[in-house]
Amino acid sequence: MIRNVVLGRVSDEVDLAALEAGLQALRELAVPGVEIELHAGVDLGLRAGNADFAVTVDLADEEAYRAYDENAEHRRIRLGLLGPLCSSIERVQFRLPTAGPASSGRTMGGPARTR
Amino acid sequence: MIRNVVLGRVSDEVDLAALEAGLQALRELAVPGVEIELHAGVDLGLRAGNADFAVTVDLADEEAYRAYDENAEHRRIRLGLLGPLCSSIERVQFRLPTAGPASSGRTMGGPARTR
Numbered sequence: 385m386i387r388n389v390v391l392g393r394v395s396d397e398v399d400l401a402a403l404e405a406g407l408q409a410l411r412e413l414a415v416p417g418v419e420i421e422l423h424a425g426v427d428l429g430l431r432a433g434n435a436d437f438a439v440t441v442d443l444a445d446e447e448a449y450r451a452y453d454e455n456a457e458h459r460r461i462r463l464g465l466l467g468p469l470c471s472s473i474e475r476v477q478f479r480l481p482t483a484g485p486a487s488s489g490r491t492m493g494g495p496a497r498t499r
Numbered sequence: 500m501i502r503n504v505v506l507g508r509v510s511d512e513v514d515l516a517a518l519e520a521g522l523q524a525l526r527e528l529a530v531p532g533v534e535i536e537l538h539a540g541v542d543l544g545l546r547a548g549n550a551d552f553a554v555t556v557d558l559a560d561e562e563a564y565r566a567y568d569e570n571a572e573h574r575r576i577r578l579g580l581l582g583p584l585c586s587s588i589e590r591v592q593f594r595l596p597t598a599g600p601a602s603s604g605r606t607m608g609g610p611a612r613t614r
Contacts, residue, residue, distance in 0.1 A: 387538060389553045391506050391589045414606040423502065423604045425593030430564060438504045438591035440555060449545060474506045474589045476553035478540030489538045491529040 385480040386449050388441040393472045400426065403437060406465035410439060415455045418448045435474070442480065449477060500595040501564050503556040507581070507588045515541065518552060521580035525554060530570045533563045550589070557595065564592060 394403055407424040421442040427434045443449045452458060481489065509518055522539040536557040542549045558564045567573060596604065 386543065387540075387553070387555065389504055389506060389555065391504060391591050393589075411604070412606070419605060419607045421605045423593075423595055425502075425595075427591045428501065428561070428593060430561060430592045431568070431590060433590075435589045435591050438502070438593045440502065440504065446543070446545060453546070474508075474550045475546060475548075476506050476542045476550050477545045478538075478543060478553045480538055480540075489526065490534060490536045491527070492534045 385482070386443050386445060386477050387480050388439075388443065388449060388452070388477045389475065390439040391435040391474045392437050392439075392466070392470045394436045394469045395471045398469045403466070403469055406461060406469065407437060407439070409461045409465055410458075413455070413458055413461065415452050415458065418451045418455075419444065420448070420452055435472075500597070501558050501560060501592050502595050503554075503558065503564060503567070503590070503592045505554040505588060505590050506550040507552050507554075507585045509551045509584045510586045513584045518581075518584055521576060521584065522552060522554070524576045524580055525573075528570070528573055528576065530567050530573065533566045534559065535563070535567055550587075 394400075403426065407426070410422060410424050413420070413422065422439065423441075424437065424439040426437050441452065443452055509515075518541065522541070525537060525539050528535070528537065537554065538556075539552065539554040541552050556567065558567055
């Protein structure tokens with residue numbers, strides 16, 4: 385599995401409703417023959433200096449990523465809806481662990497120590 | 500649910516083994532009383548201009564995020580292992596959809612059209 389991650393900053397004068405419309409278009413994106421798990425949202429403001437929005441997309445492999453990346457509707461959303469809003473975009477695609485105990489990535493620390 | 504997303508670029512002279520050691524320390528991180536689903540990895544080189552690594556962490560809510568963010572071992576890894584390697588870091592925390600049909604974020608387009 386591959387996780388595609390995008391973080392973006394929008395220009396100051398951008399209307400956040402336009403950003404949300406672009407993210408919603410991504411959420412509704414279907415790529416022929418490719419299963420994608422896409423989550424997108426605006427920053428919650430929990431930390432100073434954060435970027436403005438994030439998109440994460442889980443795909444089966446490199447071939448699925450390429451089909452997603454080159455998909456016409458995806459390009460329309462990226463170049464036509466989101467691109468014009470952005471002052472900067474960072475991307476990474478990285479490998480998610482395949483099945484196995486460590487693959488869940490889940491840890492649960494012991495009970496919280498009382499302070 | 501909240502997804503915390505971090506994308507980082509490392510300085511040119513950085514030894515990638517040092518980056519991997521920092522990411523592995525994050526993968527092994529357990530925060531007392533908090534369940535986290537953490538995935539971390541280096542960029543696969545599928546696209547020019549990408550950042551160098553990504554970390555995604557799924558947490559129950561804002562309180563869990565704060566406990567994770569302020570955890571001493573997490574701070575040691577962030578400030579002591581990964582921070583010194585980085586030339587830039589971008590972060591966003593965004594809301595994952597709660598349970599419901601749209602919550603999976605999964606779409607599957609119809610069969611791929613033959614070219």
